[in-house]
Amino acid sequence: MTRRIVNELAYVLHQRPYRETSALVELLTVEHGCVSVVGRGVRAGRRTAPGLHPFGRILVTCSGKSALLTLTHAESLDRHVLQGRALFSGLYLNELILRLVKHDDGHPALFVAYEEALAALAAGEEIESVLRRFEKALLRECGYGIDFEFDAETGRSIEPLRCYRFQPDVGFVGVAERADDRSVFSGATLLAIRDDGYHDADVRRAAKRLLRRALAPHLGDRPLNTRSLFGDHRR
Amino acid sequence: MTVRISPLIDRLIDAFRILPGVGPKSAQRMALYILRHNRAGGRTLADALIDAMERVDYCRRCRNFCETEFCNICADERRDDSLLCVVESAADILAVEQAGGYRGRYFVLHGRLSPIDGLGPDALGLDRLDALVGAGGVGEVILATNTTVEGEATAHYIAEMLRDRGLAISRIAHGVPMGGELEYVDGGTIAHALRGRRNLAVDG
Numbered sequence: 001m002t003r004r005i006v007n008e009l010a011y012v013l014h015q016r017p018y019r020e021t022s023a024l025v026e027l028l029t030v031e032h033g034c035v036s037v038v039g040r041g042v043r044a045g046r047r048t049a050p051g052l053h054p055f056g057r058i059l060v061t062c063s064g065k066s067a068l069l070t071l072t073h074a075e076s077l078d079r080h081v082l083q084g085r086a087l088f089s090g091l092y093l094n095e096l097i098l099r100l101v102k103h104d105d106g107h108p109a110l111f112v113a114y115e116e117a118l119a120a121l122a123a124g125e126e127i128e129s130v131l132r133r134f135e136k137a138l139l140r141e142c143g144y145g146i147d148f149e150f151d152a153e154t155g156r157s158i159e160p161l162r163c164y165r166f167q168p169d170v171g172f173v174g175v176a177e178r179a180d181d182r183s184v185f186s187g188a189t190l191l192a193i194r195d196d197g198y199h200d201a202d203v204r205r206a207a208k209r210l211l212r213r214a215l216a217p218h219l220g221d222r223p224l225n226t227r228s229l230f231g232d233h234r235r
Numbered sequence: 236m237t238v239r240i241s242p243l244i245d246r247l248i249d250a251f252r253i254l255p256g257v258g259p260k261s262a263q264r265m266a267l268y269i270l271r272h273n274r275a276g277g278r279t280l281a282d283a284l285i286d287a288m289e290r291v292d293y294c295r296r297c298r299n300f301c302e303t304e305f306c307n308i309c310a311d312e313r314r315d316d317s318l319l320c321v322v323e324s325a326a327d328i329l330a331v332e333q334a335g336g337y338r339g340r341y342f343v344l345h346g347r348l349s350p351i352d353g354l355g356p357d358a359l360g361l362d363r364l365d366a367l368v369g370a371g372g373v374g375e376v377i378l379a380t381n382t383t384v385e386g387e388a389t390a391h392y393i394a395e396m397l398r399d400r401g402l403a404i405s406r407i408a409h410g411v412p413m414g415g416e417l418e419y420v421d422g423g424t425i426a427h428a429l430r431g432r433r434n435l436a437v438d439g
Contacts, residue, residue: 014351020256054384056423079423084391091388095351225350229392 004063005032007075011114012056013094017043025052025071027060028097028114033105037062039071055080055090055118067103085230086121092226093117093134100142100218113137128208129198135211136196139218146214147171148194160188166210168217182209244270296367298343298360300325308332308341315339317374321364321393323347323381331379339377342367347385348392356392364393368400375403382409 010027013034018024021043027035037060042052052058052074061073082090093114101107117134121127139145150157151164152171158164164172166183175184185206192203193210239245244266251262269277293299294306301307308314308328318339322328328341344359368376378393380386394404410428411420420428 016349016352076421079421081423081426083387087384087388087391091350091384098351225353225355228355229348229350229388231356 002063002065003069005029005035005069006061007059008032008061009111010035010058010060011111011118012052012054012058013098014054015052023052024068026094026098027058028101028111029060029106030108030111031106032103033107034098034101034103035060035062035069036067036103037069037071039074042071052076053079054094055082057115080118080122082118082121085127086124088226088229089121089127089131090118091229092131092224095224095226096135096138096215099222099224100138100215107141110138110141113141126198128204129196132193132198132204132207132211133196135215136193139211139214142218144169144214144218146210148190158187158190160186160191162187164190166213168214183213185210297341298345298363299328299341313338316372318377319368319373319375320377320379321390322379323386323389327379340373344380344389347380347383348389349385350388356396359389361393361396365396368397368402373402375405377405377407379407382407 008029008031010029012025013028014026015023018038022038022040023042025037025039025042027037029035039052056079057077059073059075059077060071062069062071064070080090097110097114101110113134117130120130136146148158150171151174152167153173156174158172163175163177163184163186165175165181166172166185172185172190175181189203189206190210192198192200193207198204198207240248247266247270248259248262251257251265252259257265269280287302290302291300292302294301294309295304296309297306299306299308303310315338318337319342320331320337320339321342321344322331323344323346325343325345328343331337331341342364344361344364346354346359348354348356348359367373376393376397378390380389390406394406397404408431410424410431411417417425
């Protein structure tokens with residue numbers, strides 16, 4: 001059966017060279033989730049479709065019979081220009097999407113979250129907050145959303161003064177002592193993360209720790225390569 | 236389906252197909268051409284290929300291709316040691332050299348960071364670049380990687396890596412091409428060109 005996508009809004013996540021002048025392009029679309037297309041001749045000569053690079057927003061038309069569709073038309077709309085650490089962060093978002101979002105699975109809300117994250121990065125907003133907000137939205141849209149409201153065992157509301165251990169696929173479970181355990185968080189911290197209140201550096205650190213644990217089961221054995229970009233070069 | 240001719244000729248045709256832009260039809264044309272018209276040229280090609288494949292290696296200093304310990308540019312004592320231009324490919328060195336005007340040294344990455352494809356900092360010999368700069372003598376590193384997303388990421392990664400070395404780090408300018416008309420330049424490029432605008436000095 002031939003699949004057809006006509007004039008759908010999409011973001012370019014990645015482009016890799018294919019044969020002499022073509023490229024394999026990974027897209028995040030509104031209605032069809034991640035889509036892989038082959039753009040024939042898009043790298044030919046000097047007219048190298050500038051819109052087909054990462055963070056470019058396009059209207060895409062493509063069709064085909066297999067998982068890899070053939071790009072028939074791409075109208076370039078605009079493109080977020082990211083620099084420095086914001087650029088690394090953007091690449092990280094793209095890798096997360098490519099690893100977690102399934103093909104042919106529309107996530108309009110994820111598309112909006114991605115768009116907001118790119119705009120925030122381009123505007124120079126504090127990077128950690130942008131990444132955490134997006135990671136939460138991504139997990140939610142993929143069906144792995146974290147429940148910040150209730151203790152998964154007792155069903156009681158998360159209380160600021162209690163401590164909770166995070167168990168992937170289960171949620172937060174109340175614990176008596178705040179042992180030296182990297183999976184334990186205070187209720188107050190969890191409520192701050194729920195509300196995306198990242199002005200406190202401790203909350204930011206805890207949010208990073210929590211979301212790494214929440215993402216890990218869905219990433220499998222392969223590490224996220226873009227994380228290596230954030231290396232510490234100080235001697 | 237490809238028509239098989241004879242084992243030796245088929246092998247020659249297949250061998251030509253490793254070249255970029257050469258499909259079955261062109262490969263067949265090339266093979267039949269040298270067999271029919273230019274056997275001497277064919278032998279020269281074969282010898283040149285064998286010699287180059289066996290003896291061409293990377294320059295110990297800049298990682299450009301060469302068959303000696305140091306490439307011609309690195310061996311040239313008239314060059315400015317204080318300038319180091321970092322490029323993605325050996326072809327980029329040729330492009331800069333042909334443009335003229337640059338008399339410093341080079342470093343070739345033979346690629347760019349593309350983490351999503353698994354090409355991280357380790358794959359680019361960045362430790363070699365770090366060591367070269369650390370050995371002293373370099374006053375400015377010019378990051379001349381491509382203006383693609385990966386090229387930008389590579390430039391920024393190197394800039395962070397060399398940040399504490401106490402030298403000037405610059406990025407090649409990008410924006411509206413020479414002779415370009417704004418009307419036909421894409422939005423991203425124009426935005427970049429505006430951000431990277433510079434003062435126009437007027438004499439007198």
